Amino acid sequence: MDEHTRRTLDSLFSPRGIAVVGSMKEGKIAGQVIVQLVEGDFPGRIWAVNPKSEAPPKYPEIPARSSLSEIPDELDTAVICSPAATVASVLEDAGRRSVSSAVILTSGFGEIGHLEEERRLRQIAETRGIRLIGPNCAGIMSSGARLYASIEVRALPGSVAFLSQSGAVGGAVLAMAEERGIGFSKFVSFGNRTDLGEVELLDYFLEDPETEAAALYLESVQEGRPFIEAARRFAARKPLILIKAGRSEAGSRAAGSHTGSLAGSDEVFQVVVRETGAIRANDLEEMLDLCQGVSSLPPVKGRRLLLVTNSGGPGILTTDAAEKSGLQIVPPREQQQARLREFLPPHASVSNPVDLTVEGSAEDFRRSLELLLRSDAYDCAVAINVGTPFIDSQVLARGIAEAAESTGKPVAAVFMAGRIVEEGLKLFHEKNIPAFPTGERAVRVLAAMAARQEFLRRPTPTRSQKLRTLGSGPSPAPLQPPVLMSTGMDLLRHYGLPLPNYRFVPAGEKASDHIDHLSYPLAMKVVSPGLAHKSEVGGVALNIENPEELDHSFQRMAERLGAGSFAGVLIHEMIPQGLELILGLKHDPSFG
Template identity: 35%
Template structure:
């Protein structure tokens, strides 16, 4: 991993393109760096001094140039590559290129960026940008950006693929008392990217939480693997833009049409342990609470309030979250009876009444947080004449510190609440005006608690017939097609996925011979790479008696010819009839995502998959735990577990099938889309009844 200490905590910083011209980036950089603890070195061949500092014609002309830790480049794009090369030749190892005019600006800019990358590789440079607003490291007073304002010092590290977002939030964050350790505008990510920063900040003991605004991730697998290592100790919160589905274009499979780009990010974030925020507000709401308090270790949260309405709002929000309200036990009831006025209902939410004094609030909160059944609390208050919010803030902070349980506050007021929020922040307790936001903050602690408790499992590697699978897939190229269906059921057999007994018949007599071996009745399915939706054209017949097999074969082919006279027809697959009584039709699929590789799908299958979209996703390869989570996340999970008297499905067999499909698509990246639909799940196992597969690329080789 690249050492980025010189990037964020340098002793000497050179500004290449420094100038005293009003309204210029070079001047804004120097002015922002005026509070820097170390030495500034202006570089500009057209100036002898800049803002009272000696200026040098090139970085190599500066005294002891090799000791410069960081060079910030703010010259026109046509000069940028040369000055970065000069920095590398001088011995500088960290560079920030704020200059625009690279890959974001067309073919010429793309060529320029490739040259920049080549220089960075030649001199082993840790390079941020180009086309960024810069970096900030508050521990050394470093503000190497051209945006206004220096953030407060704190324990949050923020990265953004949008420089505009950084410019927008820094002032807002300072206004709300939110401090940072690092702030980075990633720009074009020509060299350093989000993975490099997550790895660096995950090693920094002074970073309590990482916040990220992401528009795209280039190497999804590397991203998941790296972030998963970090989130075990340091929470990562991400806001991902671009939620529209991009994966449905020309999708031939159900999985391909359902699995859009945002689904892949959702699955990847889940597996990496990232908390996904839906808004900029949530990013900072989550960041504040995660940086100040420990994760919620178990279920059971309490609401303590002096206002009935806000208490109900908080309780509603808890009911809509993954949190569960704590059930107050007898000991807590007895304790509260000594604290609250006679006749007060000592239940959760706990309304300490509008006439509550600061002492009643303190004693009530002490009792609630001291109870074993309470894992954390939301404390709400409206202004009254009986105490000041700052007094209550002190009480909340001390109680949270003494009991060591997560607490969030919702002091609903104006300037008085703002002053109290500063007191709360000293204890790491965030204050939210909206009860729903307060609950969401506590939920973030619960979600991160789940992340810290789960153990990473390596995917299971099954003993499979990889060479046989390779030959089957290579046959698609030999036939000049990219779609396969029931004619490739042997592919599943090669990877240990149970399929109905059967074979491909190329004539009516073949079909009759196969059926005679299988027994009466059979299932017959058209085998054609050009006709994917076989049932829509009469290409599937179920329960065919032996004496009708030949005629059914001819009828299926005739329907196929009427539907598409030019379609390639390989024959008809004849299979044993699978008993679906006490069984459920599910789907297991995979779709190749451009960022993350194969995205696995499991859900309710059959003809209704696209109507209900009762599905769960993960990025391949998956472990047994991840595959089992997929089976539990769908809405139909109770049906699989045996709801309403049904026999429980063999979930172990489903989990193994998901893992085997995961191994198949990981072994053969050329598989673009794959559907096993339906995968019939019964009490005694599974059967893959139908297969649809699309390939692109070199299918003759596998990922060894």
């Protein structure tokens, strides 16, 4: 990221002054944004801008002007909530005022087919040197700067940056996160992504000291290759959680109507996730679980899981989910089991799960976790408490928290359920111990974090990295359909893939004149545009032993297909019998 863009984004997330453009009447978006800024204790100057120079009724002391150019103070950012027809002129005004960034909440552009109007916004911004978020977005937040330029629930402070293509999803996640006590360092709803999108924002958050991880909700990827590189850069240093809508055919159509962009193939996106080292969430609940895990737990360095529970049923369910997620449930060593029996209740199970029974105390939880986690037998643990009214959940939580702190290993808590465990959950929040509603959800987080560490330890480059190193010299010219088999073979050879020796013989020539340096036996395959299955039309001849047989096969194929369909043949040496693998190519609208 260039220094100018970085400085612009610094001022976007920590502006000295901010102007909100739009109607300040009760219930209008612009007025609500100012309410959020004031009640979020924004330290900079706030201005209201609208034709009547009105301030919001709730805060009439906010200074108001009829245009951005009338504001005398330092002004870094404009939040535009005025009608779609006015946004272009407001941007022009922002340019004259030397505003460096604008957040456009207004909808009514590319998402409803008004692409030309959206392109005009981009042109004005480029001409005036303004960087844009939106349009059709829900705003931005920076908890460290006390900036809440949005109509959504104010984010709690945290260490995860949350980016959302959908404003509604962004707002829902913020509300869900607030209920669970999960905070965010930054929030960006980028909407139609006319200018700034996930690529530049990921690069910015990679260097942001307030951000330790990022979560990204996408409905489409606009710049596939740059996104892969940005995701790879980010995931190599900080956890990256991705959730993408439009996985089904119907969902893909719905995503296109929402933000006016193509969703692309989910199979391709899954490969991108795997090859960049990101973590994919299947739904919003799992995304928040992962946010809680990566922001609270130390790295999960292996898959060996310890379960300590005071109830058998939830322990069994968690064991099933753990194994399904790829975690390993191994029993303690005999010596460890003997030591557990010294202090646990008589009916306790000292296998894995370690079942303390309902008699299990805070000291039992602490000592069991410390004994086993301090050995090299386990990498992480889940502690499960099924609460009863006569047991103080806070006392149990303290024992688990002490074990997590003393061992330094990842410990996730599961306290079930309702008001009888509220005090215990409060203590976990204070101690930054992640607590999940069920053991199944806890182990999915631990498994994802373990997989991330395995990716980071991979000694060899990914397949996509290897492919970029193949070949030398200038790239071949772009392929134009129809792509003949001979052209495809030439392309594969250019990129260094091992191929049998081959020759292309065009129609009208003699096959035996083209086989210098080829050794019998040979294979001949017809080259014909639009022909998918060569063998069905007699377009394959194998184990050709001499020139006469070669020319005869060539002539026979030419006669069968006719002059209009026969482009020639590909002749190559026969190779030893082995695994036959058929590969196909697909053009994805996002990744190419």
